[in-house]
Amino acid sequence: MLELLPALLRGLGITVQLTVLAAVLGFALAFISGLGSLSKSSIIRFVTGVYVEIFRGTSLLVQLFWMFYALPLFGIRLPGMVVGVLALGMNFGAYGSEVVRSSIIAVPRGQIEAAIALNMSPGQRLWRIILPQAWLTMIPPLGNLLIELLKGTALVSLITLADLAFQGFSLRETTGRTTEIYSLLLMIYFVLAFFITAGMRWLERRAAMGRS
Numbered sequence: 545m546l547e548l549l550p551a552l553l554r555g556l557g558i559t560v561q562l563t564v565l566a567a568v569l570g571f572a573l574a575f576i577s578g579l580g581s582l583s584k585s586s587i588i589r590f591v592t593g594v595y596v597e598i599f600r601g602t603s604l605l606v607q608l609f610w611m612f613y614a615l616p617l618f619g620i621r622l623p624g625m626v627v628g629v630l631a632l633g634m635n636f637g638a639y640g641s642e643v644v645r646s647s648i649i650a651v652p653r654g655q656i657e658a659a660i661a662l663n664m665s666p667g668q669r670l671w672r673i674i675l676p677q678a679w680l681t682m683i684p685p686l687g688n689l690l691i692e693l694l695k696g697t698a699l700v701s702l703i704t705l706a707d708l709a710f711q712g713f714s715l716r717e718t719t720g721r722t723t724e725i726y727s728l729l730l731m732i733y734f735v736l737a738f739f740i741t742a743g744m745r746w747l748e749r750r751a752a753m754g755r756s
Contacts, residue, residue: 548715552728555711560736562625562697562707566632567690573637574686578644579670592641599638605699607631612703628700636693643685647678680751687744691737708732 573595580592599607611627622630651674659669701710712729716722 548719548721548725548728551715552708552711552725552732555706555708556732558625558700558706559694559697559708562628562632562700562705563690563694563736565629566636566693566697569629569633570636570640570689570693571686573634574640574644577637577641578648581641581645582648595634596638596641599635604631604635604696605702607635608699608703624700624703624705627703628697628705632693632696632700635696636689639689639692640686643682643689644678647681648674650681651677680748683744683748683751687741687748690740690744694736694740695733 577592577596580588581596583589583592608627608631611622611631612624615622655673655677656669659673664672697707698709700707701713706714708729712725716725719725
């Protein structure tokens with residue numbers, strides 16, 4: 545069984561790279577769109593709402609296929625890695641947007657009123673009062689979304705990226721050792737998800753200590 549590992553691990557780098565890059569993009573979009581949904585500008589709220597509803601309301605697989613196969617018809621050709629990062633990151637950001645929005649709304653109104661009484665500007669209220677309190681609420685659901693993002697990377701094998709899942713499919717075709725290969729894949733994905741969970745729990749403890 546262990547002799548199958550080197551071939552599978554060749555795709556591990558692609559999976560980790562996709563997860564990290566898409567997570568960075570997704571976190572940025574989640575915060576931007578989450579704050580945008582609370583904007584006083586109706587235009588910003590409309591644009592944010594369109595983005596969130598499109599990427600939450602359509603399949604990630606269809607989004608990948610559309611970017612990889614349909615965009616070239618409009619003269620836009622993107623490498624498979626770029627398509628994977630964009631689709632996964634934008635999908636993650638759309639779901640994360642609601643986490644950010646709801647966490648900000650959950651901050652007690654009295655805290656905001658106290659900041660106003662201290663003559664803080666809107667930016668100061670956001671960075672010094674609202675986000676530090678909302679961040680602790682955001683961490684667990686964002687951690688769950690990050691694990692979903694990791695699992696979603698397996699779909700990029702369908703747009704020719706040689707990730708972990710792709711290597712597993714290829715190895716099964718050449719060796720026929722289905723049970724062993726997929727058991728190894730399950731274990732590798734589990735270990736990756738375990739490290740993500742541990743990391744997010746560490747962040748949660750740090751955030752809680754900062755509030756104590």
